[in-house]
Amino acid sequence: MPHGLPRKIRIAFILQVVMASLAIVVAFYVVAILFKYSFIQKTLQDEAQHYWQLHQASPVQPPPNTYNLRGYLVETGYSSLSLPAGLRELEPGFHDLEEDGQLVWVDRQQAGTLYLVFLRSQATRAALWFAVLPAMLALFAIYGATWFTYRSSQRLVSPVAWLARLVGRWDPRRPDVAELAPERLPADVQGEARQLAQALHALGERVQAHVSRERNFTRHASHELRTPLTVIRMASDVILSDDSLAPRVARGVQRIQRAGRDMEAVVDAFLILAREPDVAPQSEWFQVCEVVEQEVDNARLLLGDKPVKVEVDCQRQPMLFAPPRVLHVVLGNLLRNACHYTDRGQVRVVVDAAEVTISDSGIGMSQETLDNAFEPFYRGAPERPQGTGLGLSIVRRLCERFGWQVDLMSTPDRGTTARIHFGSGVGPAPGADVPA
DSSP states (O other): OTTOHHHHHHHHHHHHHHHHHHHHHHHHHHHHHHIIIIIHHHHHHHHHHHHHHHHHHOTTOOOOBOSSEEEEEEETTSOGGGSOGGGTTOOSEEEEETTTTEEEEEEEETTEEEEEEEEHHHHHHHHIIIIIHHHHHHHHHHHHHHHHHHHHHHHHHHHHHHHHHHHHTSOTTSOOGGGGOGGGSOTTOOTHHHHHHHHHHHHHHHHHHHHHHHHHHHHHHHHHHHHHHHHHHHHHHHHHTOTTOOHHHHHHHHHHHHHHHHHHHHHHHHHHHHSOTTSOOOOEEEEHHHHHHHHHHHHHHHHTTOSEEEEEEESSOOEEEEOHHHHHHHHHHHHHHHHHTOSSEEEEEEEOSSEEEEEEOSOOOOHHHHHTTTSTTOOSOTTSOSOOSOHHHHHHHHHHHTTOEEEEEEETTTEEEEEEEOGGGEEOOTTSOOOO
8 A cells, every 4th residue: 555544644754854854954054143143243242341341440451361252452543553464454343254263343432442353163162052052952852752753653553554454455356354353353453443344344244245145136036037938938839839820819929929038138138237247148159130130020010000111231241259138138229219219210220340320210319318318217208108218228238248339329300320339349250260
């Protein structure tokens, strides 16, 4: 977890230490400058004032001469040749003689001119002891407090980080929730972290139970739904084998057969959608045009007496590797929609090398209806009794499951065009070597 909570806390403390260090370094520099040019200047000025007071009481009072301070007095009317060369041309005030390493205060009175010299090295040493050293001690104190706080914070967030790493290693399809069982949690996982682990453990168990129920339901539903459909198909075959059957009855039984096959295709499609995405369904190579012809025959029965003509144009003869009943469901839903919403004109199905296009001259769809057409239970024309609003939603889910692309284009009162693009699942035409 490259951007986990421990790393963020570590970065925050590092930034805190860096900012504190920069602030104290700047403070070092400012304090040193102030000490050198403010404190020393004020000290020399006070020394000069004190000397003149002593000089007024006793004119023979010699200038200051200590370890840190040198004093020179040039009485009024006397030559300044007795001064060091660097001091002779200085005007009254404070001077920083960098070349000579001296800080000089020149104070001129009626009795004469006083020169007080403070060595720069002494000023630097004083600044170190009285300003920089305390600041360094403060910096080390900040470092120590920051390190102690960081270690304490690290101990506090370590259980949460451990929990995040554990959950991050889970396989989403088969999470090992037993690792979060209360008896398997480390002793240092306490408080809110333990509550979170227990909540995840309970949630994981519920999800596993739900998945197990869904898997069992899918297995049982597959068996229970296929059994009556098989009985219907076999019974209709037996009825149709009677040569004395009336034509009207025979047509009705044939419709029952087709409805049974459609129901089997829908059951297969729903079971495919209910499976895990990594569970590959049983697929085979089949002719796309054959499926189109079968679904078009079923669609013609839906038209009844409508003045609508259904045409098929197989410009190519592609083969597709997929469950055939899935394509039956996809084409069946699209053709039923085209027939339901077309009152006159035609429905045309074109099969190309890698796609099937279904165009109609029906009522069409507005842009709002087109944007929501694939939403479950959405119906663009609720005044029409056909449909539940699930057909196009199922079509999209099935196409996404097999890597197909389905698109809708429509203009109100001019019709709708649905296109299914199969992509890489299309195989060679009949007569060529079909992949195994």
